Amino acid sequence: MYRYDEFDERFVHERVAQFRRQVKRRIGGELTEDQFRPLRLMNGLYLQLHAYMLRINVPYGTLSSKQMRKFAFIARNYDKNFGHFTTRQNIQYNWIKLEETPDILQHLADVEVTGIQSSGNCVRNITADQYAGRALDELADPRVYCELLRQYSFLHPEFSYLPRKFKIAVTGSPNDRAAVAVHDIGMRMHKNEQGELGFEVLVGGGLGRTPYIGQTIRKWLAPEHLLSYVEAILRVYNMQGRRDNINKARIKIIVNQMGIDKFRELVDKEWELTKDGALKVPDEEVARINAYFAPPQYETLADETASLAKLRAGDKVFDRWMRGNVIEHKVPGYAIVNVSLKAAGKAPGDITADQMDAVADLADRYSMGEIRVSHRQNLVLVDVKQAEIHELYRALVALELATPNLGLLTDIICCPGLDFCGLANARSIPIAQDISRAFTDLDELQKIGQFTINISGCMNACGHHHVGHIGILGVDKRNEEFFQLTLGGSSDQHASLGDRLGPGLPQAEVPTAIRKIVDKYLVVREHGERFLDTYRRVGLEPFKSAVYGAESQAA
């Protein structure tokens, strides 16, 4: 894992001391809320419905067990015993006190994490494939480049006051698990015709009020030009982005209004000025950062196929968990284990302080002390010996962290919604809970197959509803919560935005509607099709009829 250097460490501690003085001045009456708000937001502190909310970055979703224990400590001592992992691989605490925040940030700085740039119009936490460095299908570990970008964009004076926030995601695998197409900049590592590794660069993707799938601005970019090219994009955005209308301020609006060709032209013109200058990434720097992400010392092991097959044959639930939650590792004898934060009836992404401590202990015992956070709000232990998988599974079962639903219908993405968030129009967590309680039959979940449901409590789309196979958006209609369904969204390498199914439904009708959609899919699907494949083949109409019946025919 990347470790702070002397500069990082000193700076982050100085920043905590500075914020402590700012909080003191605010409480003492020297600063108004208007003056203080930007200062607290720069440190990740929001004011939500019930209290302050603190968002802490988990760079590219990689955590140490020590950091996870500190998260547990914060949850236990400064919050209500739980935290919430987000779709940007961060953690949020919902019940933070302003006067305690400097102490919290001090504790976090001690383990090299911060809330800096987790809010505001700057480059936010750079996200990555949660299996980075371990996945069998990966070309290279994207975290090296995420870290380069993090260091480059951290407190960059030119990009601290962008027109709006800016999100970057990188995948090193052709199978996109980082949703790069719905980021301001998305990067896919791939090889050019000469067999050289580089990036396809996408720009202008994003969800929210005006969703867009990112467009390819450059088919192949050499890694040495990563920083200069990103800078050229940021510079064009900084100059061209709208600051007069917050709803039109993201880069996606500029890219789509001007067209990708014109935008590319501007970026290339800017890039020409800098591409061979100081921002050219030296190989030695890549090698230096790469060393932090060097794979651990693996033992020479054989795959445990036979012994695991025997255990799986004797335990149907374990078999299902193995099938979905355990992913092939690039090193023989090891496996990647997903820790589901989607138990039936629980809030997706939530985890208690005790569970955090327990996961940290399990990471130390079974996975070389490292934990990952996925943008789908689960945790991952990336270096588990296959011989110890069953033991780990039993420990996870005892913690209610072994729901065998990864990638299945109840592996729901869900924002905090109106239960916590000051921006939300409707509650999203109760919808997720209702759906997860309506689909508890593991045989049925297996039969339905790969399926994503993404729920947002407002059009800001923190729950990525546009790119769920089923998306659910909460809206407020005359002080009543309604939920609009979209079908056919996807955030993978074939990303698409969902199509609106029809009029919004009241909360009580949502699980029934999901049931009707699933039933229709099971009837019309052809052999081997996922829901998404079936939807793309048959379109909206059969599902619309299933949910709205004769009404939709009449309409």
Next chain:
Amino acid sequence: MGPGRLSMPQMIIANRLRDGAVVFLAPGEGWELAIAAGTVIESGEEATRLFAVAKRHESECRVIDPTLIDVEIKDGTPRPTAIREAIRAFGPTVRTDLTEV
């Protein structure tokens, strides 16, 4: 705020500066955590006067963003009419084991 009786009773809700807790302006110009302890405002004049008090408290760094909200009285207890404010008043509807306010 116009004079005379309000069409619906009101209360003043805010977040306390030091901890962000949701509070209600109460008799004696204090702020209470429990909505039941807050002042229910019946007239436009009273709303104007108390809102000025709340804004003064905001400038004195006691509370943030005081707001007049409509409430209805059910079984003698005030309840905000807007879902958002009801959730602020009574806490999240989920994780009630952990999040009781």
